[in-house]
Amino acid sequence: MVKKSSRIFRSKFGDISGRIDNPGPIAEQLFGKGLIGKASLDRALMNNVVAFERMGPLLRAVYAAVDTDTEEPVMFNKLCDVLMSFSETEAIGIAMYTEYHGVSPRSPPPPPPPPPPQRSVSFKIEGEDFTDDHEPSVTPPSGPFPSLSHSSFVEQETTEAVVSDPPLPEGDITIPTPFGPMIIPIHAFTTFSTRHPWLARGSLLIAAGLLAYGGFRMIKKYTS
Numbered sequence: 177m178v179k180k181s182s183r184i185f186r187s188k189f190g191d192i193s194g195r196i197d198n199p200g201p202i203a204e205q206l207f208g209k210g211l212i213g214k215a216s217l218d219r220a221l222m223n224n225v226v227a228f229e230r231m232g233p234l235l236r237a238v239y240a241a242v243d244t245d246t247e248e249p250v251m252f253n254k255l256c257d258v259l260m261s262f263s264e265t266e267a268i269g270i271a272m273y274t275e276y277h278g279v280s281p282r283s284p285p286p287p288p289p290p291p292p293p294q295r296s297v298s299f300k301i302e303g304e305d306f307t308d309d310h311e312p313s314v315t316p317p318s319g320p321f322p323s324l325s326h327s328s329f330v331e332q333e334t335t336e337a338v339v340s341d342p343p344l345p346e347g348d349i350t351i352p353t354p355f356g357p358m359i360i361p362i363h364a365f366t367t368f369s370t371r372h373p374w375l376a377r378g379s380l381l382i383a384a385g386l387l388a389y390g391g392f393r394m395i396k397k398y399t400s
Contacts, residue, residue, distance in 0.1 A: 252276060 259269030
């Protein structure tokens with residue numbers, strides 16, 4: 177990890193330092209003497225450079241920020257922050273950060289996310305479709321921890337209205353037959369036909385057959 181970080185640090189500092197006009201004495205010491213790129217900062221070199229009054233705070237901050245036990249991106253960000261905190265090396269720190277991360281540290285924050293799309297509720301009544309577009313409702317925070325329940329979302333729902341059957345007629349139907357009057361309770365028959373349609377149809381066929389047979393016997397009796 178140290179070798180990889182050292183190689184990246186040396187290449188970034190060396191490449192960008194050649195593009196900055198008049199990097200100043202601090203940058204010249206950092207780049208010219210290869211201060212960056214070692215596993216740890218050379219204390220002898222640091223003591224030699226600290227003699228320059230304006231370079232002392234920068235090198236001490238760099239030495240405190242760079243930690244060989246820290247992951248590479250974290251260490252690189254700390255180093256860029258230190259360079260950008262000094263006017264002499266601010267341009268170098270910005271250029272290093274931009275090249276390493278692909279975005280400038282001085283760039284404006286990203287725009288806020290777009291508002292959520294409108295929710296629609298559709299329901300069906302007697303074969304007709306209805307759609308009601310509305311905005312999601314937001315309820316104010318409540319409870320001992322308002323931050324944990326700050327909003328409520330209205331999910332898309334599909335509701336189908338249940339249309340009840342018309343009321344069934346009440347009463348009985350009396351049908352004359354050769355064997356006597358046949359009484360059919362209409363309410364019970366309609367309920368039975370709704371629950372058991374095939375049995376109801378069979379019952380109607382049997383009743384029709386009995387009526388036809390009775391009519392045939394009556395006609396034969398009175399015509400013979």
